[in-house]
Amino acid sequence: xxxxxxxxxxxxxxxxxxxxxxxxxxxxxxxxxxxxxxxxxxxxxxxxxxxxxxxxxxxxxxxxxxxxxxxxxxxxxxxxxxxxxxxxxxxxxxxxxxxxxxxxxxxxxxxxxxxxxxxxxxxxxxxxxxxxxxxxxxxxxxxxxxxxxxxxxxx
Amino acid sequence: xxxxxxxxxxxxxxxxxxxxxxxxxxxxxxxxxxxxxxxxxxxxxxxxxxxxxxxxxxxxxxxxxxxxxxxxxxxxxxxxxxxxxxxxxxxxxxxxxxxxxxxxxxxxxxxxxxxxxxxxxxxxxxxxxxxxxxxxxxxxxxxxxxxxxxxxxxxxxxxxxxxxxxxxxxxxxxxxxxxxxxxxxxxxxxxxxxxxxxxxxxxxxxxxxxxxxxxxxxxxxxxxxxxxxxxxxxxxxxxxxxxxxxxxxxxxxxxxxxxxxxxxxxxxxxxxxxxxxxxxxxxxxxxxxxxxxxxxxxxxxxxxxxxxxxxxxxxxxxxxxxxxxxxxxxxxxxxxxxxxxxxxxxxxxxxxxxxxxxxxxxxxxxxxxxxxxxxxxxxxxxxxxxxxxxxxxxxxxxxxxxxxxxxxxxxxxxxxxxxxxxxxxxxxxxxxxxxx
Numbered sequence: 001x002x003x004x005x006x007x008x009x010x011x012x013x014x015x016x017x018x019x020x021x022x023x024x025x026x027x028x029x030x031x032x033x034x035x036x037x038x039x040x041x042x043x044x045x046x047x048x049x050x051x052x053x054x055x056x057x058x059x060x061x062x063x064x065x066x067x068x069x070x071x072x073x074x075x076x077x078x079x080x081x082x083x084x085x086x087x088x089x090x091x092x093x094x095x096x097x098x099x100x101x102x103x104x105x106x107x108x109x110x111x112x113x114x115x116x117x118x119x120x121x122x123x124x125x126x127x128x129x130x131x132x133x134x135x136x137x138x139x140x141x142x143x144x145x146x147x148x149x150x151x152x153x154x155x
Numbered sequence: 156x157x158x159x160x161x162x163x164x165x166x167x168x169x170x171x172x173x174x175x176x177x178x179x180x181x182x183x184x185x186x187x188x189x190x191x192x193x194x195x196x197x198x199x200x201x202x203x204x205x206x207x208x209x210x211x212x213x214x215x216x217x218x219x220x221x222x223x224x225x226x227x228x229x230x231x232x233x234x235x236x237x238x239x240x241x242x243x244x245x246x247x248x249x250x251x252x253x254x255x256x257x258x259x260x261x262x263x264x265x266x267x268x269x270x271x272x273x274x275x276x277x278x279x280x281x282x283x284x285x286x287x288x289x290x291x292x293x294x295x296x297x298x299x300x301x302x303x304x305x306x307x308x309x310x311x312x313x314x315x316x317x318x319x320x321x322x323x324x325x326x327x328x329x330x331x332x333x334x335x336x337x338x339x340x341x342x343x344x345x346x347x348x349x350x351x352x353x354x355x356x357x358x359x360x361x362x363x364x365x366x367x368x369x370x371x372x373x374x375x376x377x378x379x380x381x382x383x384x385x386x387x388x389x390x391x392x393x394x395x396x397x398x399x400x401x402x403x404x405x406x407x408x409x410x411x412x413x414x415x416x417x418x419x420x421x422x423x424x425x426x427x428x429x430x431x432x433x434x435x436x437x438x439x440x441x442x443x444x445x446x447x448x449x450x451x452x453x454x455x456x457x458x459x460x461x462x463x464x465x466x467x468x469x470x471x472x473x474x475x476x477x478x479x480x481x482x483x484x485x486x487x488x489x490x491x492x493x494x495x496x497x498x499x500x501x502x503x504x505x506x507x508x509x510x511x512x513x514x515x516x517x518x519x520x521x522x523x524x525x526x527x528x529x530x531x532x533x534x535x536x537x538x539x540x541x542x543x544x545x546x547x548x549x550x551x552x553x554x555x556x557x558x559x560x561x562x563x564x565x566x567x568x569x570x571x572x573x574x575x576x577x578x579x580x581x582x583x584x585x586x587x588x589x590x591x
Contacts, residue, residue: 012203014580015179016228016321022272023310023320026303032289043276044287045176062203092225093203095210103209114416116203137228137321 004053004150007039009073011066012093012120013059016137017084018042021056024140031147052077054150056143060086060093061121063114074127081146085136087123094120165190170561175569177277177287179229180579184568185414186547191555196547198540198572200417202579211530216242216497216521217328219530223517224322226532227580229272231322232265232313233510234581237517237532240386242328245504245521246497254330255386256487260316261323262385262508263476263483267309268320269511270431270469273576274357275302278466281570282364301353305473308346312480315339329495337488344484347477354474355449361467362453366570369550372460373542375433376422378509383434383441383475385509391437392422393458400505403516407533410541417579419540420533426541429513430575431468432459443478446471462546463574469511499525512536512578534581543575 038048055077061067086093133142170186181202187195220238224231310320315335317323325333380387390398408421436458506517513535520529
């Protein structure tokens with residue numbers, strides 16, 4: 001079976017789900033041969049996010065540049081998997097979305113300076129998704145199941 | 156040769172690296188060179204802010220630890236315990252000795268997994284001139300296999316002791332919701348014993364192949380932790396100052412900078428650093444006796460002012476975690492115990508823990524109903540940032556003088572940042588606003 005061109009990308013998160021991805025590779029090292037890891041910032045400098053079969057996206061979308069990166073990833077990957085609660089439903093990355101106007105006033109100038117979106121978005125709010133894995137963090141078993149599900153999947 | 160041809164050719168340029176790879180989180184670096192002199196170095200953290208301190212306000216005390224755990228995936232145990240420690244301090248809870256021992260086991264498992272990730276996955280590729288440990292082939296594959304076995308031993312220990320490796324589920328205020336069985340702990344001990352020799356190989360390798368022989372003296376700060384067990388109430392520095400955790404905030408200055416989403420810090424008006432090298436510099440005599448015995452020749456290097464020796468320090472510290480965890484499992488007879496009940500009152504509490512990268516500090520204030528009214532978190536990586544920038548300038552100058560290629564200068568800077576094992580998720584938990 002041809003190796004799947006794979007990318008693991010993180011946005012606004014604690015990177016805990018990325019730690020579970022590393023845990024999956026610890027437990028099932030054969031996955032390293034099955035996946036052709038094109039992009040995974042914690043493991044390598046090589047970073048290609050075009051012509052992908054599978055992209056795992058962790059974290060919520062906090063800035064216009066994160067949104068742009070996510071849209072590019074969606075365009076360039078046959079399947080996009082939402083990994084973890086931050087990406088899927090937002091918490092806790094989206095906690096500032098529920099701050100009162102008084103609370104937000106304290107940070108408004110800094111939010112603008114660092115180019116943060118007025119409201120942090122989830123991945124499904126931003127792009128079409130193919131598979132969604134909830135969890136804080138996800139487990140390596142869930143990531144493994146997702147890869148198995150996508151093994152024989154056509155476009 | 157005429158007058159103009161005889162003039163030295165001076166170069167001015169910028170080095171910009173948008174995304175440093177093989178670190179935890181998002182950051183880049185920038186270096187400004189003017190007339191062959193490195194004049195400015197910036198560590199540009201680009202991780203987005205998540206506002207945990209603000210989110211804690213108005214929440215009941217019981218919600219805080221598991222919330223703050225989410226500041227960081229890989230350091231989650233440290234945040235969990237710093238939060239729990241602060242609340243126990245505020246509400247006069249004194250955890251039992253077995254609770255403290257089980258917390259230590261979780262910290263050991265965390266250190267093993269996290270240092271393992273840093274050393275094998277982030278550092279080793281630089282030593283072998285490879286992009287990734289996944290590219291290691293032939294004899295080099297040993298290191299990938301070792302990485303998995305060492306990390307698995309740490310992960311399993313944390314799962315047994317804390318329920319989960321990332322965001323442990325059983326620690327709570329006053330104790331634990333679930334206690335491990337003897338069978339589970341013995342299995343954890345077996346995995347540690349099997350993986351221990353592999354650590355000695357790693358220590359040997361890091362000792363033989365330091366990346367750059369670069370030295371710059373700085374002030375090291377660490378927690379006065381009994382038996383090098385990562386918990387304590389007093390901070391100590393290289394000049395012999397002893398500061399109680401309640402006084403710590405008055406000794407640090409926090410800076411908001413325009414080029415980075417992480418705040419930077421000074422201690423007593425100057426840059427400083429924390430982490431394994433600082434812990435070994437100040438307290439190596441407290442390491443486990445088996446670690447001291449097997450690492451006697453390597454420990455002679457400490458105290459060390461060589462930032463790249465933080466890698467060797469982490470490896471030795473990992474061995475200590477193996478040895479101390481094995482000893483705790485052999486000597487403790489954990490019995491199921493209900494968590495202690497807090498006495499709620501308007502109060503403030505401080506929690507400090509030696510996280511993988513240095514001293515983590517949580518300060519929490521509560522009203523009479525136990526609702527959080529103030530929260531302040533000071534992260535070890537944030538405290539290292541100013542020191543990293545100063546190191547960058549000094550590391551790079553000899554390379555500029557020797558007219559090294561820009562690519563090699565970039566690589567040297569990246570390796571330096573990696574040697575600190577920075578955690579950007581931690582460093583950007585909150586945007587501090589100083590109104591003047």
